[in-house]
Amino acid sequence: xxxxxxxxxxxxxxxxxxxxxxxxxxxxxxxxxxxxxxxxxxxxxxxxxxxxxxxxxxxxxxxxxxxxxxxxxxxxxxxxxxxxxxxxxxxxxxxxxxxxxxxxxxxxxxxxxxxxxxxxxxxxxxxxxxxxxxxxxxxxxxxxxxxxxxxxxxxxxxxxxxxxxxxxxxxxxxxxxxxxxxxxxxxxxxxxxxxxxxxxxxxxxxxxxxxxxxxxxxxxxxxxxxxx
Amino acid sequence: xxxxxxxxxxxxxxxxxxxxxxxxxxxxxxxxxxxxxxxxxxxxxxxxxxxxxxxxxxxxxxxxxxxxxxxxxxxxxxxxxxxxxxxxxxxxxxxxxxxxxxxxxxxxxxxxxxxxxxxxxxxxxxxxxxxxxxxxxxxxxxxxxxxxxxxxxxxxxxxxxxxxxxxxxxxxxxxxxxxxxxxxxxxxxxxxxxxxxxxxxxxxxxxxxxxxxxxxxxxxxxxxxxxxxxxxxxxxxxxxxxxxxxxxxxxxxxxxxxxxxxxxxxxxxxxxxxxxxxxxxxxxxxxxxxxxxxxxxxxxxxxxxxxxxxxxxxxxxxxxxxx
Numbered sequence: 001x002x003x004x005x006x007x008x009x010x011x012x013x014x015x016x017x018x019x020x021x022x023x024x025x026x027x028x029x030x031x032x033x034x035x036x037x038x039x040x041x042x043x044x045x046x047x048x049x050x051x052x053x054x055x056x057x058x059x060x061x062x063x064x065x066x067x068x069x070x071x072x073x074x075x076x077x078x079x080x081x082x083x084x085x086x087x088x089x090x091x092x093x094x095x096x097x098x099x100x101x102x103x104x105x106x107x108x109x110x111x112x113x114x115x116x117x118x119x120x121x122x123x124x125x126x127x128x129x130x131x132x133x134x135x136x137x138x139x140x141x142x143x144x145x146x147x148x149x150x151x152x153x154x155x156x157x158x159x160x161x162x163x164x165x166x167x168x169x170x171x172x173x174x175x176x177x178x179x180x181x182x183x184x185x186x187x188x189x190x191x192x193x194x195x196x197x198x199x200x201x202x203x204x205x206x207x208x209x210x211x212x213x214x215x216x217x218x219x220x221x222x223x224x225x226x227x228x
Numbered sequence: 229x230x231x232x233x234x235x236x237x238x239x240x241x242x243x244x245x246x247x248x249x250x251x252x253x254x255x256x257x258x259x260x261x262x263x264x265x266x267x268x269x270x271x272x273x274x275x276x277x278x279x280x281x282x283x284x285x286x287x288x289x290x291x292x293x294x295x296x297x298x299x300x301x302x303x304x305x306x307x308x309x310x311x312x313x314x315x316x317x318x319x320x321x322x323x324x325x326x327x328x329x330x331x332x333x334x335x336x337x338x339x340x341x342x343x344x345x346x347x348x349x350x351x352x353x354x355x356x357x358x359x360x361x362x363x364x365x366x367x368x369x370x371x372x373x374x375x376x377x378x379x380x381x382x383x384x385x386x387x388x389x390x391x392x393x394x395x396x397x398x399x400x401x402x403x404x405x406x407x408x409x410x411x412x413x414x415x416x417x418x419x420x421x422x423x424x425x426x427x428x429x430x431x432x433x434x435x436x437x438x439x440x441x442x443x444x445x446x447x448x449x450x451x452x453x454x455x456x457x458x459x460x461x462x463x464x465x466x467x468x469x470x471x472x473x474x475x476x477x478x479x480x481x482x483x484x485x486x487x488x489x490x491x492x493x494x495x496x497x498x499x500x501x502x503x504x505x506x507x508x509x510x511x512x513x514x515x516x517x518x519x520x521x522x523x524x525x526x527x528x529x530x531x532x533x534x535x536x537x538x539x540x541x542x543x544x545x546x547x548x549x550x551x
Contacts, residue, residue: 005380014377020368020369020373021369024406080366083366084362084364084365085360085362088333088360088364089365089381091333092332092356093353093382094350094382228335
């Protein structure tokens with residue numbers, strides 16, 4: 001007997017499907033990884049910072065590299081839904097649209113976290129980084145900052161999915177909206193690495209940003225999904 | 229009420245069950261719908277196809293624009309439940325657009341669409357299935373993986389049912405190959421399986437036979453006829469009218485976004501590949517002499533705001549269609 005499925009069930013099934021598709025195609029991870037790697041290597045050759053200078057610029061370099069790489073992944077995850085018009089099958093079903101948004105966001109969060117796990121050790125080596133502040137705070141910043149990037153990115157990628165030049169459109173929409181989050185994640189990271197200031201204000205700002213954009217994304221995703 | 233309806237389980241006929249496609253030209257109208265299947269409306273004992281309780285689909289003055297181009301120009305019609313409708317017309321006539329508007333994939337620029345008694349199409353999403361031009365499948369997953377995912381979207385967590393749906397369309401459910409490696413015909417079949425896995429009572433098929441060999445197409449046609457006989461209302465958009473001729477209850481002819489004819493079965497003049505001349509002839513003579521049935525504008529409704537006649541039906545439980 002068919003029934004209206006629950007938000008949790010569909011989120012779980014859609015996330016599992018996305019992870020399976022990514023495992024088989026590796027579209028998003030490969031493109032993100034190579035892009036971020038290039039940025040880090042080119043920057044390291046472009047500058048020759050001392051350990052002290054590295055601590056001051058590393059936050060900005062790291063998050064800008066991850067932001068650019070995230071955009072690549074965001075486009076991939078929605079492009080997959082456009083092939084064979086699979087998105088229409090979801091729109092026709094009684095499944096809650098919010099489940100698709102949540103699953104895509106969590107999926108992108110996992111992909112970007114994998115990227116960070118691979119990139120940060122490289123970053124430490126290339127820039128000779130040593131954190132003065134507590135490292136656990138860096139973990140909190142990384143989690144909140146990653147969610148901020150993907151929750152916004154997933155929403156705006158869905159918004160630009162049907163535009164002809166979506167690769168250009170997404171950064172044009174996403175980057176201005178992400179400025180407060182980018183500012184918070186860079187300043188929080190720099191504060192922890194240098195130990196000069198307390199990162200608490202920036203961490204709180206990131207948390208509020210995450211909350212606001214998660215709620216807004218959930219509320220507005222249905223019209224975005226059904227937009228023609 | 230048949231056993232499947234009693235238990236709530238969907239009916240998924242097997243190709244082996246349905247045997248050969250019926251042949252010998254259009255059935256007489258009276259034979260249509262006489263499947264012994266009761267109307268699905270509670271309290272109605274009439275036979276599907278002869279019951280006027282409610283139209284399965286009702287469209288009123290539907291207009292759809294794409295920019296300045298009008299793909300649909302004021303279509304008004306009622307479609308009775310338990311029948312198999314074939315939508316014919318040239319490329320650009322508006323067949324696909326009409327199907328997408330009815331299925332809720334496109335919003336009409338003007339007019340109303342009622343599906344299974346509801347203007348909120350999302351509210352009846354569990355009760356209809358749609359097969360599009362594109363297969364609506366993930367290339368990187370196998371047929372079974374695809375079906376399990378799409379069944380889950382309908383609240384179905386039943387592997388056996390997905391296996392049965394794949395068998396129903398004549399494919400091997402144990403096939404591990406990914407859909408991207410399937411032939412076009414196999415994709416079409418799996419796409420049909422996806423559309424019927426949740427046991428819909430209303431089915432929209434957009435060119436289901438494109439790139440399908442004749443034998444497979446005939447098997448699909450037979451399957452559709454069996455589903456129709458079990459009470460499913462089916463809309464098929466096709467350019468291959470001859471394939472549907474043995475089983476079609478009614479054909480709907482569209483031209484330039486207008487519904488220009490409705491006929492019982494598919495008349496021989498429409499069996500050849502659809503030609504512009506035929507379309508033009510229909511425009512000049514909306515009721516060709518000798519045609520067995522061609523509803524007048526009153527039958528299909530006008531967008532004038534005047535009350536509509538009762539929706540098709542003979543069982544006495546007629547309801548007034550909403551203008």
